[in-house]
Amino acid sequence: MPPVPPGPFMPATAVSTAVKFAAVKVEPARIADTRRLFVELGIEVAEGHYL
Numbered sequence: 001m002p003p004v005p006p007g008p009f010m011p012a013t014a015v016s017t018a019v020k021f022a023a024v025k026v027e028p029a030r031i032a033d034t035r036r037l038f039v040e041l042g043i044e045v046a047e048g049h050y051l
Contacts, residue, residue: 023035044050
């Protein structure tokens with residue numbers, strides 16, 4: 001069988017999953033705060049604050 005290229009959303013799904021795993025690698029009491037910080041950082045990156 002020939003190789004099949006990944007779907008158009010596969011890279012985004014992989015990054016999203018990696019971020020979710022990274023956010024829960026902290027103490028359980030800090031998971032919500034860490035997720036919130038990751039979302040804020042992602043929004044700032046999308047707005048071009050770190051170019």
